[in-house]
Amino acid sequence: MNWEVWLGTAAVGAIAMGCSGGSSSPEGGTSTSNAAPNDKIYTIGMSQCNRGEPWRVQMDADIKAAAGEHLNLKVIFKDAQNDTLKQRSQIEEFITQKVDAIIVSPKESQPLTEPIAKAYEAGIPVIVLDRAVIGDKYTCFIGADNVKIGRAAGEWLKNALGGKGTVVELKGLQTSQPGIDRNKGFREGIAGSDIKVAFEADMKWLEPDARKEMESALTRLPKIDAVYAHNDPGAHGAYLAAKAAGRDKEMLFVGIDALPHEGVMYVKNGLLASTFQYPTGGKEAIEVVLKVLKGETVEKTITLGSRVFTKDNVDAGGEALP
């Protein structure tokens, strides 16, 4: 066998891992509450696009916690492992099972629009989380606005730096919508000020990559006033690079997502100057499900607000952004 064949097959291996390596939790884990004997138990199907990302693990945890407060709700969690077709069959399974409501956080808009519409037409309320689908054949869409959050981060940094300074931007994957939006919003936020983005790189949401890129930025720039990373692990990686260079006190670190055990902890420990919450909508999804099951009408689109966490407000649970 020669090397081309080896490398070719190695590439196939990488793809195989992408598909099969994505399972982080057993499929179909359930959380049941102790219901009183005579109550009707409502079953909710939840299809998560993947449980590899901490933020999505948090979304499932939020749903579980919110559902746990209601004795008559039972949630079936399914992990689509980043596979569109798997997610499609999960929704079809929920229809066959005749669940009382479906919550879905889709991997992609186009291929999941039809399966979701089928569930909706079968009379099952469908709550779509985070990524929208096309058309209007769903009950409610709950999501946050990454452009708005990026803009808030830009404006916060503009204030914190007094309107001028040198900034490093460590971007999330620039072929993903959140990465594009967090970049766009930030640039809007700092527009009109003397803040200059002197170094920018795509760290693909990964902490080791953020650290590598930050090392390059530190070598190139004699003075850095702030680092804006599109997620908290990225900001943390940048912090580690600056600390290793003995320059962490020179600059502010700003991240996004504000998961309780990640970004919020980093702020609490003085590593990050601020982090901006990207809410999961898990709690809100259960609230909407309850309203729908009671026969109340709900809004078609709910845009979630964000919160900013700084060292001054982190102990008070952050501050809601306007």
Place this chain on the structure above:
Amino acid sequence: MKDAFRHGAAARALAALVIVLLLGVIFNADGAFFKLTTHRDALRQASVYGILACGMTLVIISGGIDLAVGSVLALVAVFVSKMTIWWGWSPWLSVPTALAAGAVCGLASGLLVVYPRLQPFIATLAMMVFARGLAKTLSGGVKVATAVPQPDGSFEFVDVPAVFRGIDSRVLGDNLSVVTIILAVCVAVSWWALAKTVWGRNVYAVGGNEQAAYVSGISVVRTKLVAYIASGFFAAVAGICQAAQEQQGDPEAGVGYELTAIAIVVIGGTSLMGGQGSLALTVFGMLTIGYLEKMLSLNAVPEAMRLMLTGAIIVIAVMMQRRRQL
């Protein structure tokens, strides 16, 4: 080693490195390429890949391949983080245990290769998927960091363990990363094993012609098993270095690292058909990949362009190696 230099492979591997270094000199990012810290950081960044490539070289010369190293890295990163951060174990206990875990993964791959006689590609592909799953199971799907979950659902923040800080520190007046020293030790040990021991000679013999090696009385099974165990062991070393540098055990760490390690070995000029190559060549390959990455990062080259350039450099480097076979 001798074989490699006799065929002039070392000179060709060096040529690829020189091309990349020249690119660095030309695109020096306002002089940043000439700063000492750039080279220190390039070596640090290449260290984890380099450590993986040490084990990969042994396996490839023996006529096999190990696709599991990236996943074993993640598994060990999670495991060592759990032991040192969450359970507060002493590094004297947690580090050897983690290294043993890596070696066991390597042993499992090796056993699949020698007894059911699975093709190394398939055996280690299975181990790659399995170890990734095990890493995710062990971690519960979250990163094992200094935020330790408590039974009541809250988090307690603990210090980064001293062993992690030690591995991620620098010595010699801040000019040499500890992980680079670890890499140097790994290179030295695997070079010695390959070039100076009977086992090393057997590796070349088995990789070159398994039948002939068997007939001449070499224990093919033992030779191969040791190669896979070594690969698992080095993946564990890399996993510990990865965890120390990230200050956490990420079950998603190391995805695709096995391909970088293979690329390093191949760019160096070690033959994927087995029986030929050396650790010295792998060091050249490692420096080539490491400096290429650093140069692209310093110049803030967009991601899409980086991927294309990396692909092109791999092709050019390997084409230069193939000339000897024509």
